Amino acid sequence: MSSSTIPATQYLSLPGGRLAFDDTGDDTGAGPGSTAHGAGAPVLLLPGMLDSRTVYRHLRPLLVAAGHRVITLDLRGFGESSIAWDDYSPAAIAIDALALLDHLGIERAVLAGNSYAGASVVKVAGLAPERVAGIVLLDAFIENLPQNAFQRLTVKALGAALVRFPSVWGYYLRKMAYPTAKPADFEEYVAGLVVALRTPGRKAATRAYAQGDSSPVGWSEAVSCPALVVMGTKDPDFPEPEAVADRQASALKARKVMIEGAGHYPMAEFPQATADALVPFLRELA
Incomplete structure (x- = not known):
């Protein structure tokens, strides 16, 4: 498959x-259960809240070029997935990831989760260790630093504003989330996400994510597989990004990679640096 090809x-x-x-895998001749290219376990990439799987559009071809079968999934309520669900929690997304592996006939995979979905890949690793070759946290919220009362109030207020005014999401992405480098297609991408928030019925999904617990306590204790923590040094979602990365690495006995200058989405802002962190980890697992 050409690295520039967008899978159907x-x-x-x-x-x-x-x-x-x-x-x-469908474009490499891989059948059910195949690892594609013989490069080890397939890689399942989960986006963060209010995002779509196309956030991996610049990282995916780099992983494919390195010989990996790559699967990307739209979370409940966003991207091309259906909007209305009864549960949008990280635990529910973990069940979705396992269902997708079953559907594709994949016995073991490497799971990577960005932001809100970081907790989901940790949950999968704890629930079904035999299905998980390794996990990657990409600027994930799990094992976050405890928030004080002011921080909790601020997060709640921002979540409420986001539900009422989708333009707030556009402002965050344009002004904060990508502090150093924006992809050439950045403006089109952000505009599409903001329009998606205005889709009828989307407010309920947005509210569920904005008010959900993206940093559950205790889940890391059940993880025994190899783990990699990737964090941007300028992630605006964390007052101390490296301190959060250190907590995650300690809890998961993981390797830590800080991507200099990256914000909350290193896979889109610095895809090559992100691939340089992931590919050696994937090679070791293989």
Whole structure:
């Protein structure tokens, strides 16, 4: 498969709705259970809240070029997945990830989760260790530093504003989340996300994510697989990004990689640096 090829959207129907995903394995001649290219376990990439799987559009071809089968999944309520669900929690997303692996006939995979979905990959590793070759946290919230009363109030206020005014999300992405380097297609990408927030019925999903617990306590204790923590040095979501990365690395006995200058989405802002962190880790797992 050419690294520039965009895989076709596929769908997985579940009792609560329909999930959209893509799979480079289908374009490499890989059948069910295949690792594609013989490069070890397939890699499943989960985006953060209010985002879509296309946040990995610049990282995916780099991983494919390194010989990996790559699957990206739209979370409940966003991207091309259906909007209305009864549960948008990290635990529910973890069940979705396992369902997708079952659907594709994949026995073991490496799971990577950005932001809100970092907790989901940790949950999968704890629930089904035999299915997980390793996990990658990309600027994830799990094991976050405890918030004081003012920080909790601020987060709640921002979440409420986001539900009422989708333009707040655009402001965050344009002014804060990518502090150093913006992809060439950045403006089109952000505009699409803001429009998506205005889709009828999306407010309920947005509210659920904004008010959800993205940093559950205790989940890391059940993880025994190899783990990699990737964090941007300028992530605006954390007052002390490296301190959070250190907590995650300690809890998961993980390797830590800080990406200089990166904000909350290093895979889109610095895709090559992110690939340089992931590929050696994936090679060791293979």
